[in-house]
Amino acid sequence: MSRVSETLPTRRGPIMVAGGVFVAFLLSSLVNALIAVLAHALGAPDDFRPLEPSSYVFLTALGVLGGSVGWALVRRFSSDPERLLRRLVPSVVVLSFVPDFFLFGEGEVTGVGALLLMHVAVAVIAVPTYRRVMPLSSAR
Template sequence: MAKTLAPVKPVTAVGYLLAATVVACLVNIGIAALAHAAGASEDFEPLTIGAYVTYTVVGIIAGTIGWALVRQRAENPRAVLRWLVPTVVVISFIPDVAMFFVPDFQPNANAVGIIALLVMHVVVAVCAVAALVRALPIDRQPA
């Protein structure tokens, strides 16, 4: 018997994704504030609200597109997402980790600021996944 994906209610999906975006932005505001209090430069551009809110929104949108494509095309979306999500998060660390080794990569970077950015990546991923498992369910059900 053929199996189909759980139905998606667009209004509910958008609600979950908006909630994930708001929560991720609020948590990232706290992370940035803690990082600045712990010694990250106020002039470190990635830790300015305009930068990390923009990247949070872009990250959740990109994650949603990827999730939807895997959900639609993979025979076993759960298995694919189980390795794909952590892999994408680790790949997203590359520019931040590069700041440790390339002094002029980002002006005013220091270890505290860079670690804050790495934590922010994880926050966005966790918020996105928490919303997406509800907004775009990946379990198949009997037709």
């Protein structure tokens, strides 16, 4: 490895960060669309509003954007961001399930299962993106 590549800064510019977050949003939305289609094919009712694109695309945008803000804050203020995020990310994903559990009252198991899977899919896509565009090694 050359000395030049070892000394390159790991800080990313705001355009690269915004672009990465946008790509994470697009990929997450596409995966969530696939999950919604599969859920409908497996029996989720067509009128289950959370599986309509207007619902899940908006909430995907909020999740990806909120996650990026949280990631940036942890990078900035935590003395050990890697350790904190290893605990925080799964905790936030599990907490994000809570509103979906209330939809079980409608008797819709397939749709709710799809929604829970969507939360996980967004995290699986967004976290590596944040890691790439907002590396933890440059936090301090």
